[in-house]
Amino acid sequence: MAPVHPTITRYFERGGSSTPDADGLAELFTDDAVVVDDGTTWTGRDGVRAWKTRTASEFTYATTVTGARADGAAIVVTGHLVGDFPGGEVDLTYTFTLAGDLIARLEIAA
Structure with a gap:
């Protein structure tokens, strides 16, 4: 696995479970950041807080990072989510x- 940028490591520490630090997570994003997750686009730090608060309130889950690679200007991280959502497990690409x-910018896809 390629080394992961420290900001991305902090992202998973602060937001990789259903008990996130939404304010601490938002500090890792630019003022005009864009998050695309589950068909919805969230913008700005307030959007990041709202997105993470919503996802954390719906299900209990934990993420394990399984890989990382550079792809041009992007860093692509794969993770395995386990929780009480439908299906109980899913592999995601961040x-x-x-x-x-x-x-x-952060795009999350199954």
Whole structure:
């Protein structure tokens, strides 16, 4: 697995479970960040907080990072989610675009 940028490591520490630090997570994003998850687009730090608060309130889950690689300007991380959502397990791909040491864009897909 390729080394992961420290900001991405902090992303999974603060937001990789159903008990996230939504404020701490939002600090890792740019003011105009974009998050695309489950067909919905969230923008800005307030959007990041709302997105993470919503996802954490729906299900109990934990994420294990299983891989990482650079793909041009993006960093692609794979993770395995286990929880009480329908199906109970899913592998996800997280595509991060950084601006300096902050996350400018995050797309999450199954």
